[in-house]
Amino acid sequence: MNPADWIAHDPDPVTAAELRGCSAAELTARFAAPLRFGTAGLRGPVRGGPDAMNLAVVLRASWAVATVLTARGHASATVVVGRDARHGSESFAAATAQVLAAAGFSVLLLPDPLPTPVVAFAVRQTGAAAGIQITASHNPAADNGYKVYFDGGLQIVSPIDTEIETAMAAAPPADEIPRQPVAPTGRELVADYVARAATMRRQHGQVRVALTPLHGVGGETAVAALRAAGISDIHTVATQFDPDPDFPTVAFPNPEEPGATDELLKLAAEAGADIAIALDPDADRCALGIPTSEGWRMLTGNETGWLLGDYLLAELPAGRAAGAVVASSVVSSRMLAAIAQHYGARHVETLTGFKWLARADTGLPGATLIYAYEEAIGYCVDPEAVRDKDGISTAVLACDLVAALRDRGATLTAALETLARRHGVHVTDAVTRRLADPSEAAAVMARLRADPPKELAGFAVAATDLLHRDGPVTDALDFTGSRDGTSVRVVVRPSGTEPKLKCYLEVVREPSDPLDPLAELADDRAQATRVCAALADAVRDW
Structure with missing residues (x-):
């Protein structure tokens, strides 16, 4: 959809006016690529346009979820909708519930801002076909998101995420998507969740x-x-x-x-x-x-x-x-x-x-x-x-x-x-490199794949490419090595939700005398900590 059509059909006058005030360059940037499903849903800044979180995007995403649920044989099933307290969450949750209700689903709109685990619990507790939580978790204050559960309260995986994205691309203009009012539920499911969480206490x-x-x-x-x-x-x-x-x-x-x-x-x-x-x-x-x-x-x-x-x-x-x-x-x-x-x-x-x-x-x-x-x-x-x-x-x-x-x-x-x-003593750390955009992280990963380091912190290391292996794959490289009772490991990958490159470090050192319950661990931990610091220095140059 081109910017003019999007703005003409934006049901929120605030974001419509915001988009009308954007420069041509800004509009081009906002319409270059829509939000994509990352960690089980959408996440982005709250503002106008298809690359952000706003009422139009939420309506189209909800229409797409309804379409995929129906195609998968869940027409008229129960769907749980919840929200956190971020900017826009209340209106986004209401709009999500309204679209699903108009599509024939039985919607349980949870009352008040509630934790994400309550939604995951409610899906299993009620036997719902899906759950949607409006949240951006621990992202900055400017962000919001749209998290989706299927299959007994599990986060969605492929091909469901791509099916929803495909349906979003074919969705009607946002202001033409049918909506039906939905009243929030009582707090019974919240009480059930609290009671279940309390059972983790045994002492x-x-x-x-x-x-x-x-x-x-x-x-x-x-x-x-x-x-x-x-x-x-x-x-x-x-x-x-x-x-x-x-x-x-x-x-x-x-x-x-x-x-x-x-x-x-x-x-x-x-x-x-x-x-x-x-x-x-x-x-x-x-x-x-x-x-x-x-x-x-x-x-x-x-x-x-x-x-x-x-x-x-x-x-x-x-x-x-x-x-x-x-x-x-x-x-x-x-x-x-x-x-x-x-x-x-x-x-x-x-x-x-x-x-x-x-x-x-x-x-x-x-x-x-x-x-x-x-x-x-x-x-x-x-x-x-x-x-x-x-x-x-x-x-x-x-x-x-x-x-x-x-x-x-x-x-x-x-x-x-x-x-x-x-x-054994395990010392872990993480090094995060913030980048301007995801393409920078992709470039670093490509360089490391083409010329992987053979040595880190004085340890000869071998690289395993987790993107090209038998079994489940992911965009990550795993470097491992060992010497004199100490092993090192570095896993590097791009973040799935933000423009970052993340390196995860672990140094393991067996205790000097593992059979002696009084043996001091201080020396082993100090040595492992020094090695871990050296690893951190090495990966910062990546």
């Missing part, structure tokens, strides 16, 4: 929690789930508790970003908390902070992944481990594989993203996924109920782990030491 005893939802939608639901789990000593960062689409107290609304959890850790120290919990804005991701002898620090995504995976496997009833599957992504630490082997469970390494992690037990007869994680603070801790990352259920489970360790006279720090003695 007794109080846990003192410091919590921030980082201006997102997870605060109220997280507090309700923790209280339902018997955890009432909750201290929240008051300036970050209420949803605010401008995220005024953080430079970037992502718990992994430097400075994002400063207020949380300050509160945790003042309150004498046992654990600090930060949710990202749509509450599907969870970061943990712990007290140490040097003060409070945030765990890495991998450290949390190891702790929760070990705890869930250790707590399995006798005989269950043989049929249990745990999964981590290709860019995450490989310690979970060693943990699974220790308990006699099966580990599956998947491509990046929960659309793959949530399907890790597909095609494995007699095996059931019980846990999946990726290093970007995403954890699926109750796959039977939510086949996606879920920050709130993770928060409840983390508190349960704290209580269980305390009953044994241990801490999260001590638990990490135990894992290091058992499986």
Whole structure:
């Protein structure tokens, strides 16, 4: 559709006027390429044009989803629609529900801004054919998005995403797409989700929690789930508790970003908390902070992944481990594989993203996924109920782990030491290079493929191209090498949602004396840390 036709049929007078005021060069740029389905949906800035999030794009996307559902035999089925509290989310969710209702679907429009895991849960709970959440997760404040679930609450994968894109291209003009009013549901599904999240609590005893939802939608639901789990000593960062689409107290609304959890850790120290919990804005991701002898620090995504995976496997009833599957992504630490082997469970390494992690037990007869994680603070801790990352259920489970360790006279720090003695010291890091546009990342990947480095940080390395191999492929290169009891690994890939090149580093060093429970790990960790720093310096030149 050319700019003039698009503007003439834009149902939102604000974005129509905005487009009319654009220069010819700006219009050309905005109409050069429409938004594409990336991480299970659309994501982009809120403004006019087909390359952004706006009412016209949402209407066309919803018409396309309805078309694909009907073609796949789901006409008149139930569809769940939810939203976060970002700019435009309320109107986008309403428009999505209205288009689906007019197309003959039974629409459950969730009340109020709610966490993304509630939608993933509601799809499974109700047997819906699909779920749509309006959210941009932890993206900057200017962005919004459109996340799609099919197949029992799993993020969509190919060919469904391309089918929806094809249908979008053939959609009628936005103002000609039929719409039918939809009233929001009650809060029954939210209550069901809270009750299920609370079942991640198995221990007794109080846990003192410091919590921030980082201006997102997870605060109220997280507090309700923790209280339902018997955890009432909750201290929240008051300036970050209420949803605010401008995220005024953080430079970037992502718990992994430097400075994002400063207020949380300050509160945790003042309150004498046992654990600090930060949710990202749509509450599907969870970061943990712990007290140490040097003060409070945030765990890495991998450290949390190891702790929760070990705890869930250790707590399995006798005989269950043989049929249990745990999964981590290709860019995450490989310690979970060693943990699974220790308990006699099966580990599956998947491509990046929960659309793959949530399907890790597909095609494995007699095996059931019980846990999946990726290093970007995403954890699926109750796959039977939510086949996606879920920050709130993770928060409840983390508190349960704290209580269980305390009953044994241990801490999260001590638990990490135990894992290091058992499986070797693992040190991980990530280096992100922000770029002007995705084409720069593609150029770097092409150069590395054409002339891969043979040495990194003094280690001879071999490259595996994950784009050209047997089995699942992805645009990534995996460099590995080892020497004198130390192994190194670097995985480099372009980001799927932003113009970035991302490098994931891991150094593994076996303990000097793994049979001695009193052996000091400090030297091994210091050596691994030095090697990891050298790897980081090497990849920054890429």
